[in-house]
Amino acid sequence: MNAPLKSVTLDGNETGFATTKLDALLGWARKWSLFKYPFVTACCGMEFMALTSPRFDGTARFGAEAPRFSPRQSDLLWVVGTISQRQAPVLKRIYEQMMEPKWVLAFGTCASSGGFYDNYTTVPGIDKVIPCDVYIPGCPPRPEAVIDGLMLLQDKIASGDRRPAIVKPRFDPVQGAQDGLVQIRKKGLLEGGDK
Amino acid sequence: MSQAVIQLLRQKFGAAIVETHAQFGDDTAVVESSKWLEIATFLKNDPACAFEMLSDLSAVDYPERTPRLEVVAHLYSLTKGHRVRIKTRVGDEEGEGAEIDTVVGLWGTANWLERECFDMFGVNFRGHPDLRRILMYPEFQGHPLRKDYPAEKAQPLVAYRTDEEAGMSIDKQAPFGPHEGMSFARNDWTKRAEDAN
Numbered sequence A: 001m002n003a004p005l006k007s008v009t010l011d012g013n014e015t016g017f018a019t020t021k022l023d024a025l026l027g028w029a030r031k032w033s034l035f036k037y038p039f040v041t042a043c044c045g046m047e048f049m050a051l052t053s054p055r056f057d058g059t060a061r062f063g064a065e066a067p068r069f070s071p072r073q074s075d076l077l078w079v080v081g082t083i084s085q086r087q088a089p090v091l092k093r094i095y096e097q098m099m100e101p102k103w104v105l106a107f108g109t110c111a112s113s114g115g116f117y118d119n120y121t122t123v124p125g126i127d128k129v130i131p132c133d134v135y136i137p138g139c140p141p142r143p144e145a146v147i148d149g150l151m152l153l154q155d156k157i158a159s160g161d162r163r164p165a166i167v168k169p170r171f172d173p174v175q176g177a178q179d180g181l182v183q184i185r186k187k188g189l190l191e192g193g194d195k
Numbered sequence B: 001m002s003q004a005v006i007q008l009l010r011q012k013f014g015a016a017i018v019e020t021h022a023q024f025g026d027d028t029a030v031v032e033s034s035k036w037l038e039i040a041t042f043l044k045n046d047p048a049c050a051f052e053m054l055s056d057l058s059a060v061d062y063p064e065r066t067p068r069l070e071v072v073a074h075l076y077s078l079t080k081g082h083r084v085r086i087k088t089r090v091g092d093e094e095g096e097g098a099e100i101d102t103v104v105g106l107w108g109t110a111n112w113l114e115r116e117c118f119d120m121f122g123v124n125f126r127g128h129p130d131l132r133r134i135l136m137y138p139e140f141q142g143h144p145l146r147k148d149y150p151a152e153k154a155q156p157l158v159a160y161r162t163d164e165e166a167g168m169s170i171d172k173q174a175p176f177g178p179h180e181g182m183s184f185a186r187n188d189w190t191k192r193a194e195d196a197n
């Protein structure tokens, strides 16, 4: 678990044999067969639906499509949305009922840090209650960010690295724009409007 | 709009109507808390009022006033198409002893609305069939929408993990902030208030 393992290398030859390390093989198998338990509590659920539906197809492509609504049959807990104090015992119990090896993904700012619910109602991030592997910021995160998060988790599973990881923003429009504002123009207008 | 209803109330209940005013298009009557149920019954059953619907029932905390809590009910008449707002004031400076009669017998929806009002403000409704907390959990202490409840005071049901258990800092600000390339960070409002002073 300490030293990150190399990814799977299949040294094949004509006779059809491949050699690898057992851990690497297991990691490779696990990362492509994640069974998710969706713990969906709030508005991020809408984005979760967008992610899993055909346009983004964000889970089936990564072998993580099939949901299991029993924690005993799942190995990836998606915490999607705000976790209220009242719900924290439920979340913790679900997590404890899952079989090892198990991973947790915090979908959205609320699950990651409580978001703007900075008050008595909300758990300030699920890591206060259960361990968390990948944090995906965004309110809600775009499907691309979630796909980044899922791929990050796959890398972590393959390498056996259990340290928490954060999805970095691909592009922050506010920092990128000249005067701090995002400007949307029709195509062609920027260059003088000849088109 | 519903001036006629206010007139009727004044005629019928006289001194029990403490004051009346109109705001945002709704006529309001502030009534004696002891007459709350009687007036509500009249408003529902009198053919000239006919308020079949209780749109909302809530409370407001005015810490500087005595009585401190104000229970507000919004009524609407489906047949007459008019509205009225009735209020009553309860509780001492600490909000203790805030108690009025329930109106569950008149409007079924009052059941959950009064439970919410009890949960958030600590108003007791005499005769309510099931006066329990509705939003917060039974272990919760205090009434969070009272102005003297510190908004950030959480009462976790599950003990938070410590940094040692987590093997990393799980302070609220992490993992989001300027260091992760985000252009926002959590505001420390308490600190900002101190800096301003």
Ligand code: SF4
Binding pocket: A042, A043, A044, A045, A080, A081, A082, A107, A108, A109, A110, A111, A115, A138, A139, A140, A141
């Ligand atoms: S992060 Fe935003 S979108 Fe997601 S649950 Fe919280 S408030 Fe809703």
